[in-house]
Every structure is written in C-alpha cells, then in structure tokens.
Amino acid sequence: MSHLTDTKSWQALAKHRDNIKHMRELFAEDNQRFEKMSVKGCGLLLDYSKNRLDETALSNLFQLANETKLTEKIQAMFAGNAINTTENRAVLHTALRASSDTEVIVNGQNVMPEIQQTLKKMEQFVNDVHNGTWVGYTGKTITDIVSIGIGGSFLGPKIVSQALRPYWTGHINCHFVANVDGTSIVEKLKPLDPETTLFVMSSKSFSTQETLTNTLSARNWLLKSGADKAAVAKHFVAITSNVAKATEFGIEEKNTFPMWNWVGGRYSLWSAIGLPIVLLTGFETFKTLLNGAAEMDEHFATQPLEQNMPVLMGLISLWYSNFYGSESQVILTYDHYLRGLPAYIQQLDMESNGKSVDLAGNSLDYNTGPVIWGGEGTNGQHAYHQLIHQGTALIPADFIFPLTSHNPLGNHHIQLASNCFGQTQALMQGRTFEEAKAELSNSNLSEEQKNIIAKHKVMPGNRPSNTILMDKLTPKTLGALIALYEHRTFVQGAVWDINSFDQWGVELGKVLGVDVLNRLGSDKSCSELDSSSNSLINLFKKGSL
Known part of the structure; x- marks a missing residue:
C-alpha cells in the first residue's frame, strides 16, 4: 500500500463511496444544493452540484488535499521552486501573465x-x-x-x-x-x-x-x-x-x-x-487573454479549498478516477468557437498526468491520468452521448456554455442552451423502468412488448457532470477558462504525488523514430529489429504490398 492510499482521508473516501445516495435523492432532499455547490470567480461559474458528492465526501476530499500538502505545493509553484524534479526546473507559465x-x-x-x-x-x-x-x-x-x-x-x-x-x-x-x-x-x-x-x-x-x-x-x-x-x-x-x-x-x-x-x-x-x-x-x-489567466492564477493561489474552482474540479475528477474506476472524462463545449478545446485539454491533461511512478520513482497502486476526449454540442448528442447515458462505463462530463452568443440568430442560442442544460439534467436524473413504461401506456404494444422496450429505455442516471458558464466567450473569460484547466491538472498531479511537468513517455518514440528513419534511408534490407518492424520497414522501401 502506498503512502497516498494509506492516508486516513483516502481510507475514509473508499469506505464512504457506497453510502452516497443517487443524485435524484440528493436534489430532492436539498433544494439549496445548487447554491451550496456552485462557485463564481474570474468571469466563470462552476456548478458542481450534479456530482456523486455529499458533505462527507467533500470534507474527506479536502482533507486528502491537506494530507498531501496541496496548498504548500501550489505556493511552491508560484514561488519558482524547481517542482519539475526530474529536470530540475521551475514551472512558471503563471509568470508569463503576471503583472509587470x-x-x-x-x-x-x-x-x-x-x-x-x-x-x-x-x-x-x-x-x-x-x-x-x-x-x-x-x-x-x-x-x-x-x-x-x-x-x-x-x-x-x-x-x-x-x-x-x-x-x-x-x-x-x-x-x-x-x-x-x-x-x-x-x-x-x-x-x-x-x-x-x-x-x-x-x-x-x-x-x-x-x-x-x-x-x-x-x-x-x-x-x-x-x-x-x-x-x-x-x-x-x-x-x-x-x-x-x-x-x-x-x-x-x-x-x-x-x-x-x-x-x-x-x-x-x-x-x-x-x-x-x-x-x-x-x-x-x-x-486581455493574459489578464484573464492571471485572475484565475490569483483565485487559485488565494481562495480556500472549498471555494477554489481548480481545486474542486481536480479533486472531483480524482474522486471518480480513484474511487469509481472511471477511466475517461469528456469535455463538451456548447460554443462553436470552443470546438477545439477538448483536444487542447486532452494534451494538457494526458501529457501531464499520464504517469505510473511517484516523485520518488515508486510504482503507483492507483489510477492517474484519465483519457480526455470530447467535442462540441449538439453534435455529440447524436453520436457518443448514447455511451455516456446508457453505457456500462462511468464517464464524468464537463459542459461549457456562454450565456450570450457572438452570433445571435433566431432561436439558435436558446435551443443550444436547452440541449446543454437538458443533457446535464438527463445524466443526473435518468429514467426509471416505471417512467419508461408509463411513456408507452398509450401505445398499441402488448404488455410483454411494453416491458421489453421499457427496459431498453431505462437510463440509470446518477451520471456526474460539471457545468461551466460565462456571460460571453471573450479573451478574458477564455484566458480564465484555460488557466482553470491548467490548475485543475496540477491539483490532480499534486495529490497523486507525480510530476505533471515532464513527458518522458514522449521521448522513446522520438529516439526509436530516428533509428527507424536511418534504416528507411539505407539501401540494405532491415533484419536487426523485431520481425514486425523489419517487415514494415522493408515493405516501405519496396513501395508496395
């Protein structure tokens, strides 16, 4: 057992996981849940109320952050300490947007x-x-x-x-x-x-x-x-x-x-x-883009854990990776201009936290670095949302939506909003067998057919999501949004005790690629490598199958 999994908070989280009620019940029991579980700052609003969380789980997550010295690690980054330990380098993208x-x-x-x-x-x-x-x-x-x-x-x-x-x-x-x-x-x-x-x-x-x-x-x-x-x-x-x-x-x-x-x-x-x-x-x-990021830096460096957007998002993502076995997370942008953001966050997160040893070089006995993927709404609703709603894998989702469009056109934006908010609601509440069957009550189907089809229409719900809102996509809110995900990535790495700022996994392919390049440029048939590599290189030289 590693130091992390041996902490009191980790053990408490593992024990408490199965005690958390379905989100339907959590919302029914507390009509102030949104007010309690949303945070504003830097031109953004984070609604994290549609998550498998209660006060006990949140308390234990914050305790985990304290036990892993998250606050001290945040301070060390901003101070210019060499927190990239394998390369003995400071990590100071925050300095690029700091005031003069x-x-x-x-x-x-x-x-x-x-x-x-x-x-x-x-x-x-x-x-x-x-x-x-x-x-x-x-x-x-x-x-x-x-x-x-x-x-x-x-x-x-x-x-x-x-x-x-x-x-x-x-x-x-x-x-x-x-x-x-x-x-x-x-x-x-x-x-x-x-x-x-x-x-x-x-x-x-x-x-x-x-x-x-x-x-x-x-x-x-x-x-x-x-x-x-x-x-x-x-x-x-x-x-x-x-x-x-x-x-x-x-x-x-x-x-x-x-x-x-x-x-x-x-x-x-x-x-x-x-x-x-x-x-x-x-x-x-x-x-202005830099200023938006700088505002998020200030928020991250000064706000208490309970009101800190990057901390909340990082801990919530860790919660699903380590205690629910979730292996991926989807980013859903309901703004055409943000259609490329999932790919950006994909590189940011996966290149940073795709690690299997801690800072001391010890092999990890817990998951890191979920697979990040996604796309723009509403396109995904007619494709991969099916997997998120009814698939066997738990896939936490981030929905990103600007309240005002740069291109107000007829009813487009209100329809976009209805789809975004409707998806988060459907993921949370789902549809029971009884509700599905009631929808078929006026059909001409037999009772047996109704029962069968109703089973296919059941959606378990209790599928987690965050919603991030902004008044409008501007250079300032974009800067804050990107910095939010940068710091969220750091939070996860800090708690996992990994180096989020090297990328040695990228290097081996580069080195071997140079060797292969030299062999491809040689007149000799390749025979020194494994049989697959030899054959592929020789087929390339031949130029045909």
Whole structure:
C-alpha cells in the first residue's frame, strides 16, 4: 500500500463511496444544493452540484488535499521552486501573465523583466506587420501567416486563435501546420502567395524533427518561387532558444523570440509561442487573454479549498478516477468557437498526468491520468452521448456554455442552451423502468412488448457532470477558462504525488523514430529489429504490398 492510499482521508473516501445516495435523492432532499455547490470567480461559474458528492465526501476530499500538502505545493509553484524534479526546473507559465511589477525569482534572477521585454518585442513586431512596415522581399504587405510547430507550440495558438475568431482584426489570415505528413503543408501552401506569406517557426531546439522538416519545405517553396536566400529573413521568424541555428537557417537574430526551459510546451501559449494569436487579434486582445489567466492564477493561489474552482474540479475528477474506476472524462463545449478545446485539454491533461511512478520513482497502486476526449454540442448528442447515458462505463462530463452568443440568430442560442442544460439534467436524473413504461401506456404494444422496450429505455442516471458558464466567450473569460484547466491538472498531479511537468513517455518514440528513419534511408534490407518492424520497414522501401 502506498503512502497516498494509506492516508486516513483516502481510507475514509473508499469506505464512504457506497453510502452516497443517487443524485435524484440528493436534489430532492436539498433544494439549496445548487447554491451550496456552485462557485463564481474570474468571469466563470462552476456548478458542481450534479456530482456523486455529499458533505462527507467533500470534507474527506479536502482533507486528502491537506494530507498531501496541496496548498504548500501550489505556493511552491508560484514561488519558482524547481517542482519539475526530474529536470530540475521551475514551472512558471503563471509568470508569463503576471503583472509587470511582480517579482519572480528563478536561479537567483528575476525573470519578469525579460518577459516584459519579450511582450514589447511581440507588440512592435505585430504592429510592423499590421501597418505595413514589415513587408515581403518584393515590397508587398503580408497577408498570410503560416505557423509551424508541434505539440503545445502548435495546438495552443491554433485553439486560442480559433476560439477568438470574433476578435480577429482582419489584417491577416493564419494557417497552422504540425503534421509531418507532406500533404498537410502542401495543401496549406497551395492557395498562398510566397511574396505575401510570413512563416512563424516554433521550436525550442530548432531541431524538432517534424517542425524542422516542415520549415525546410516552406523555405524551399519560397526559394522555388523566385526568391533568393536573402529573402528568407523577410519571410521567417522563429520562437526558439537556439539563436545560432535560426541565424544559420537565414533568420535574423533580431527576428527570434525566446523560449524558456521553465515553460513546458503545453503551457506555452502565453509566451512568444502565442505570436500567431497576436498577429490575428492584436496585442491588446492578447493582453486581455493574459489578464484573464492571471485572475484565475490569483483565485487559485488565494481562495480556500472549498471555494477554489481548480481545486474542486481536480479533486472531483480524482474522486471518480480513484474511487469509481472511471477511466475517461469528456469535455463538451456548447460554443462553436470552443470546438477545439477538448483536444487542447486532452494534451494538457494526458501529457501531464499520464504517469505510473511517484516523485520518488515508486510504482503507483492507483489510477492517474484519465483519457480526455470530447467535442462540441449538439453534435455529440447524436453520436457518443448514447455511451455516456446508457453505457456500462462511468464517464464524468464537463459542459461549457456562454450565456450570450457572438452570433445571435433566431432561436439558435436558446435551443443550444436547452440541449446543454437538458443533457446535464438527463445524466443526473435518468429514467426509471416505471417512467419508461408509463411513456408507452398509450401505445398499441402488448404488455410483454411494453416491458421489453421499457427496459431498453431505462437510463440509470446518477451520471456526474460539471457545468461551466460565462456571460460571453471573450479573451478574458477564455484566458480564465484555460488557466482553470491548467490548475485543475496540477491539483490532480499534486495529490497523486507525480510530476505533471515532464513527458518522458514522449521521448522513446522520438529516439526509436530516428533509428527507424536511418534504416528507411539505407539501401540494405532491415533484419536487426523485431520481425514486425523489419517487415514494415522493408515493405516501405519496396513501395508496395
């Protein structure tokens, strides 16, 4: 038994789990349940009343947080301590959105002046592109940006840019490339004009295989259009810590933006990695996004556990993972602009908490890192909601909904709201056999047929969900929403005693991929690996089955 599972609170939670009543009963017994189990802050409202929770379960969850020193771990992160223990690094994405007068010390140095300097550089660069000071090699203004990255340096800017579509300035269009599949970049470049296209390359090392390959292809595309090598400096900028490689590529040093090792890729959109967001929406919109996240940081750092939204969401998710055997969680966004958010949270959570050893390297005897998936409402209601309602797996759900639409059109938004709230209600209360049979009372079915069909129409209910509301999807509420999920992920990792800020599981595939790449480029038949890998490599070389 591990230290965590041996704690008094863990044992109490395991014992109490089967004592919790069906949510139907919990709501029937307490008409103030919503008021007691909802929290407002940072422009958001979290309704967590539709969960398998009572006062005893919540009390024990908070006690678990205390026994695992959650508050102290939160303080250590904000203080710049090296909480990424396997890489001996601080974890300071929060510093990227902190106010300029804040002091954040890393290795004896205040990092805030460099952060502020980078923000000013981003602002100036974007202003130059927008007002036509920065032009292509033929003197034409820039009309299109191609953002090249992978992982967080691709997904963060893409999803946020998509979510902030109503705030685009109209100065420019942006296209995102990550996949090393040549089709991806070829299709992106087809409609573009090399004379008016600017590439933003994001790679800390300037050697990430997929990103470098796509960037080299982009440079070749520019040069084949008639540009000379000197033109590269007019059409490429880089976010990297390897300035030497960037300048060797043809990018001027003044057109490189820094990356810091105390910011992980999946937490980096707040840095210069967010340059595509700024190019699309303008610097003031980006600052408002940062301010929304900073408000959530303040909330997370100062609010008591019982009123702390990231803490509540993290503990509730842990409750289902560890005490109900739930292996996945679904994110359901009832706003078209947020359609990409589930994929963003998927990377954030699964890359952070997909771990099997604790900080001391001991194997875990409890679950971590649920599978995160989802999509936009109402599409999912005609697809995978069936599994959530009547499947054998328990799948907690987060519903996200803005009270006001950017595009009020007829009855669309009220229908969207009715679907969102109706789904959470149906998941909670379900439908009993008696209710299902009563619905068939006026049918022409026989009694036997009614009994059979009623059984198929039964929905057990007691399926948990959170609902997150905002007045409207704005840069500020979006910043707060993303920061909420960042900190929720941290809470789980802190209680599980794992490192949420490394990703060694990503590395082995990269290493072996390089070896396979070398073998694919060799003229010799591959025979040194396992029979499957040998055969696949040789079939690729052959080019046919």
